[in-house]
Amino acid sequence: MAIRRILIANRGEIAARIIRSCRTLDIEVVLAVSSADRDGEPARQADRVVCIGSAKSADSYLNAAAIVHAAVATGADAIHPGYGFLSERAVLPQLCARAGIVFIGPTAEQIVAVGDKLRARAAAETANVPVVPGGAANSPAEAVALARKISTPLLVKAVGGGGGRGLKLVERLEDLPKMLDLAAAEAGAAFGDARVYLEHYIGCGRHVEVQVLGDGAGRVIQLGERDCSVQRRYQKLIEETPAPGLSAAVRDSLRQAAVRFAERIGYLSAGTVEFIVDAQREAFYFLEMNARIQVEHPVTEAVTGIDLIAEQIAIANGSGLRLQSEVRTLGCAIECRVNAEDYRNDFRPSPGRVRDVSWPAGEGIRVDTHVVPGSSIPPFYDSLIAKIIASGPDRASALARLRGAIGATHISGVHSNLGFHRAALDDPEFQAGGVDTGFVARLYARRPDLSEQRTGGAAHG
Amino acid sequence: MTLTAADVAEIMRLVEQSKFDELNLEIDGIKLTLRRAGASAKFAPSLMTPPGRLDAVADAADGTNASAARCETAVPADANFRDITSPMLGTFYRAPKPGSAPFVEIGSVVHEDSVIAIIEVMKLMNTVRAGAKGVITQILPADETLVEFGEVLMRMRRDP
Numbered sequence: 320m321a322i323r324r325i326l327i328a329n330r331g332e333i334a335a336r337i338i339r340s341c342r343t344l345d346i347e348v349v350l351a352v353s354s355a356d357r358d359g360e361p362a363r364q365a366d367r368v369v370c371i372g373s374a375k376s377a378d379s380y381l382n383a384a385a386i387v388h389a390a391v392a393t394g395a396d397a398i399h400p401g402y403g404f405l406s407e408r409a410v411l412p413q414l415c416a417r418a419g420i421v422f423i424g425p426t427a428e429q430i431v432a433v434g435d436k437l438r439a440r441a442a443a444e445t446a447n448v449p450v451v452p453g454g455a456a457n458s459p460a461e462a463v464a465l466a467r468k469i470s471t472p473l474l475v476k477a478v479g480g481g482g483g484r485g486l487k488l489v490e491r492l493e494d495l496p497k498m499l500d501l502a503a504a505e506a507g508a509a510f511g512d513a514r515v516y517l518e519h520y521i522g523c524g525r526h527v528e529v530q531v532l533g534d535g536a537g538r539v540i541q542l543g544e545r546d547c548s549v550q551r552r553y554q555k556l557i558e559e560t561p562a563p564g565l566s567a568a569v570r571d572s573l574r575q576a577a578v579r580f581a582e583r584i585g586y587l588s589a590g591t592v593e594f595i596v597d598a599q600r601e602a603f604y605f606l607e608m609n610a611r612i613q614v615e616h617p618v619t620e621a622v623t624g625i626d627l628i629a630e631q632i633a634i635a636n637g638s639g640l641r642l643q644s645e646v647r648t649l650g651c652a653i654e655c656r657v658n659a660e661d662y663r664n665d666f667r668p669s670p671g672r673v674r675d676v677s678w679p680a681g682e683g684i685r686v687d688t689h690v691v692p693g694s695s696i697p698p699f700y701d702s703l704i705a706k707i708i709a710s711g712p713d714r715a716s717a718l719a720r721l722r723g724a725i726g727a728t729h730i731s732g733v734h735s736n737l738g739f740h741r742a743a744l745d746d747p748e749f750q751a752g753g754v755d756t757g758f759v760a761r762l763y764a765r766r767p768d769l770s771e772q773r774t775g776g777a778a779h780g
Numbered sequence: 781m782t783l784t785a786a787d788v789a790e791i792m793r794l795v796e797q798s799k800f801d802e803l804n805l806e807i808d809g810i811k812l813t814l815r816r817a818g819a820s821a822k823f824a825p826s827l828m829t830p831p832g833r834l835d836a837v838a839d840a841a842d843g844t845n846a847s848a849a850r851c852e853t854a855v856p857a858d859a860n861f862r863d864i865t866s867p868m869l870g871t872f873y874r875a876p877k878p879g880s881a882p883f884v885e886i887g888s889v890v891h892e893d894s895v896i897a898i899i900e901v902m903k904l905m906n907t908v909r910a911g912a913k914g915v916i917t918q919i920l921p922a923d924e925t926l927v928e929f930g931e932v933l934m935r936m937r938r939d940p
Binding site: 353354369370371372373378379384385387388389392393414418 | 868869870871900901902904926928929930931
């Protein structure tokens with residue numbers, strides 16, 4: 320069955336991004352919005368808008384029944400979940416199947432399998448993909464025994480989680496019992512699953528992930544890796560492809576490991592296999608798989624020329640998966656996530672109304688955004704307002720274009736993290752490439768001006 | 781002269797009691813179109829939208845709203861009137877089951893807890909209550925059509 324009408328169950332820049340691919344493919348768009356997003360830019364772009372619930376996510380973007388009902392009632396053939404919200408909840412593909420709607424993403428079983436981090440670890444080991452030393456911690460005694468074996472520092476992680484919640488760093492063994500309790504409580508509250516597990520902590524690791532596409536019948540291709548090491552509290556800020564400074568051998572075995580993992584679970588649709596890379600030792604370890612399109616997918620699109628949303632739709636449509644030999648990468652791409660947050664004030668979210676905004680344009684520049692002058696940034700959702708992506712024949716040219724693009728971007732009415740991005744892109748360590756996840760902390764230590772709070776002036780007077 | 785809400789309610793009651801499915805009335809440049817709910821299949825789009833452009837859906841919706849809009853010219857916005865909005869997205873049902881009498885009609889007297897409609901979401905039936913004492917003066921969506929969160933289902937005149 321050919322997909323002719325898609326209901327998008329998401330908001331913000333990714334809703335606008337999916338609409339763009341639908342336009343190219345001549346597919347009609349029904350946009351499911353909360354009452355806070357009725358007047359947003361994506362709603363203006365969609366063919367039809369249905370209000371599925373109140374501003375509260377639980378009533379709207381997390382309301383699977385209302386979303387599937389809306390899809391059926393508006394004659395949509397398929398639902399695209401975007402990222403976040405219901406994108407990795409098995410309930411959405413389950414309800415879709417019951418209602419005869421195509422879910423553009425993996426199967427419910429695959430979502431469950433990779434969502435359980437211990438099961439995912441086990442699958443990785445079976446697929447001969449290296450995992451960080453660690454394992455289940457079902458009792459405090461078992462946890463202490465395991466912690467001795469894998470040695471500190473270590474991380475207590477949520478079996479059902481991700482995104483940094485339920486994650487605790489343990490530097491001394493005697494802190495372990497307390498951290499286990501804290502992590503379990505946080506995980507229980509965030510994911511409804513209090514199980515935790517332990518992993519050895521790799522301090523100077525780099526976060527590198529591989530984009531894969533699977534046909535659900537066992538064939539998987541990879542579209543190269545992305546380095547997402549510029550993070551603060553596990554929230555990514557800058558991403559790039561290819562990962563700078565990896566040896567050809569490490570790069571290739573990383574990509575092959577991701578393919579083996581996805582093949583092992585017969586993965587369907589677009590997904591990302593995340594690794595932590597110990598660059599000094601030339602070693603890498605499986606972290607988790609994200610069973611969705613990711614925020615940072617545009618850097619991969621920039622170097623491959625492949626529209627990943629269109630690939631997801633084609634796979635969901637049963638039109639098949641392209642061949643690995645068709646994937647050619649050219650050049651480098653770097654992305655900055657522009658958030659409505661105050662980088663001088665502990666990255667505090669800064670919702671409100673955007674007064675004026677000017678986005679950059681030019682050769683090798685792409686801007687994914689839903690924000691125009693007058694747009695409202697509601698306080699109910701994440702603070703991402705745009706992604707600015709620059710590409711070029713090599714990293715230096717991509718970086719030069721990105722610096723120009725960030726410099727040409729102006730936002731007023733809400734705080735943004737543009738100043739952080741300017742500082743990061745100007746920093747010699749970032750310019751040299753291959754930073755680890757400690758980069759943001761070092762940058763703040765080098766640049767005290769980044770933490771000078773914007774007070775009314777009295778503080779500096 | 782202008783049609784008052786009471787006049788409209790009275791006309792609706794007459795139509796309701798008659799054997800006619802539709803009434804078109806024109807007085808002093810005010811056009812009033814009344815149709816009995818469920819009278820015409822073309823007027824009650826089914827849950828499953830037939831394949832075709834989205835315009836088809838929009839047209840049906842416009843048809844509903846056109847008569848509603850005309851009614852609105854006759855029913856002035858007033859503090860004595862209250863909108864009953866849909867608490868969720870779903871399919872609007874006027875009656876507890878097919879073939880049975882609707883919960884309310886134009887002119888029905890309702891109390892706070894009176895059930896005025898059902899909203900079905902994925903086979904789950906949710907009742908909607910009037911929320912105030914008064915008289916139903918207008919019913920906006922056609923029976924068995926999609927209503928959105930916050931959409932006005934009915935208007936009522938509050939009892940003083």
